[in-house]
Amino acid sequence: xxxxxxxxxxxxxxxxxxxxxxxxxxxxxxxxxxxxxxxxxxxxxxxxxxxxxxxxxxxxxxxxxxxxxxxxxxxxxxxxxxxxxxxxxxxxxxxxxxxxxxxxxxxxxxxxxxxxxxxxxxxxxxxxxxxxxxxxxxxx
Numbered sequence: 001x002x003x004x005x006x007x008x009x010x011x012x013x014x015x016x017x018x019x020x021x022x023x024x025x026x027x028x029x030x031x032x033x034x035x036x037x038x039x040x041x042x043x044x045x046x047x048x049x050x051x052x053x054x055x056x057x058x059x060x061x062x063x064x065x066x067x068x069x070x071x072x073x074x075x076x077x078x079x080x081x082x083x084x085x086x087x088x089x090x091x092x093x094x095x096x097x098x099x100x101x102x103x104x105x106x107x108x109x110x111x112x113x114x115x116x117x118x119x120x121x122x123x124x125x126x127x128x129x130x131x132x133x134x135x136x137x138x139x140x
Contacts, residue, residue, distance in 0.1 A: 011073050011076075011136055011137070011140075012072065012073065014132075014133075014136060015072060015073075015076065018051060018125075018129065019050075019051055019052050020049065020050070020051050020072070020076075020124075021049070021050045021051075022047060022048075022049055022050075022070065022072045022075055023047065023048045023050070024045040024046065024047040024048070024060070024069065024070050025045065025046045026043065026044070026045055026069075027044050027045060027046050027059070028044070029044055030044050030059045030061065031059075032059060032113065037106070037110075038061050038063070039063065039064055040064070041063070041064025042061050042062065042063055042064055043061065043062045043064075043066065044059060044060070044061045045059065045060045045061070045062075045069075045070055046058075046059060047059070047060045047070060047075065049075070049079070049124065050124075051124040051125065054123055054124045056117075056120045056121060056123065056124055058079075058117055058120065060075055060078070073137075073140065076133065076137065077137050077140045079117060079121055080130075080133055080134055080137050082113075082114040082117045082118055082121070083114075083117075083118045083121050083122070083130065085111065085114040085115050085118050086115075086118050086122075091107075091108055091111045094111050094114075095107050095111070
């Protein structure tokens with residue numbers, strides 16, 4: 001697939017070309033151990049991101065100030081941020097870069113959750129697609 005220089009206005013068309021679809025179901029709370037990171041008014045979703053025949057299930061949360069349902073662009077941007085965890089060799093490196101306490105169990109939970117999502121994401125998007133998506137979302 002040939003990529004031209006795209007702008008934010010056509011993110012959805014690029015995702016459509018890549019056959020990316022987001023489905024979500026509201027859930028009362030997250031079953032993972034990241035629930036304590038969200039305030040009482042947060043909205044939680046069980047999402048499934050598909051690309052062709054591949055699927056990636058994950059939980060997604062939006063703070064109380066966010067209205068409406070998850071939007072594909074917002075979810076992709078969040079996932080792309082999580083995928084940057086693969087740029088670090090260790091938790092300690094990641095923690096330093098993100099101004100987290102290297103001894104924090106909570107930070108380590110985030111790191112592990114990001115790693116899990118990043119590996120799932122790499123099943124859907126090859127290195128070329130990820131690089132293009134990172135560029136496309138750089139000013140999102």
